[in-house]
Amino acid sequence: MLEAEDPPSRRERRRQEIHGRILAAAVELFDTRGVTDTRIDDICEHADLAQKTFFNHFPTKQHLFREIAQTFIGNVCSIVEQVRREPGSTSERLARAFRRAADVAQHRGPRHRELVQEVTRISAAESTDPNRHGGLPQAFNALIVDGVAAGDVTRVHTPVFLTEMIVSVFQGVVMSWAHDEHYELDRHLEEAARFLSRAIANEDRAST
Known part of the structure; x- marks a missing residue:
């Protein structure tokens, strides 16, 4: 019998939530402002996150x-x-x-x-x-x-x-x-x- 996978921890759920916020903010800004006119600072501000948090999830814009x-x-x-x-x-x-x-x-x-x-x-x-x-x-x-x-x-x-x-x-x-x-x-x-x-x-x- 296969064992059920453990549910993600609170920390992991929080990490996933932040990751999703960054992606959603980036896509929204890229769609409205364009890729070249959207800076990482803009994405962080839109997602209400520190730049350090962004780089913890995406080392570069290319990774995003x-x-x-x-x-x-x-x-x-x-x-x-x-x-x-x-x-x-x-x-x-x-x-x-x-x-x-x-x-x-x-x-x-x-x-x-x-x-x-x-x-x-x-x-x-x-x-x-x-x-x-x-x-x-x-x-x-x-x-x-x-x-x-x-x-x-x-x-x-x-x-x-x-x-x-x-x-x-x-x-x-x-x-x-x-x-x-x-x-x-x-x-x-x-x-x-x-x-x-x-x-x-x-x-x-x-x-x-």
Whole structure:
């Protein structure tokens, strides 16, 4: 019989609460003021914490960006996991995941693009290998493997290759939006999903 894990101590709960306050304050300021115009002092003031406390949690601003990026990626992964449990073909699920990711990214503050630039830069630097634990590759690879099992995803290419293409296209579209205020994220992700749907489709099944 597995033993239940001990609940976090009061000190650990306090540490987690402060950590969350720093992240929330940083994201709010980045969304409204922009990344370059937000100083660590601003984040500390907004979170009502001493600068020393900030550095106890994040040695540098880059460490803060990395955790925010991990949160963003985690949110997209959760979207993919959710659509995997929903009815529809693999192509329909992929389009649904892209559409919901666009909604999450767009409905934020006026300077959110600057934050997404940092997030996509960090995300793009990570491996697209789906065997790597966590992250977008593993989430999208699970969707592709489901499709192969269901028979609506091609076997001409390996799931690993198809996953690499999906992740690369998704990151490329989001990065383009982050750098161009006139770029329509929802429209381009919708078009990307249609393109990828044709690329991953099992043509033998489609022709029967």
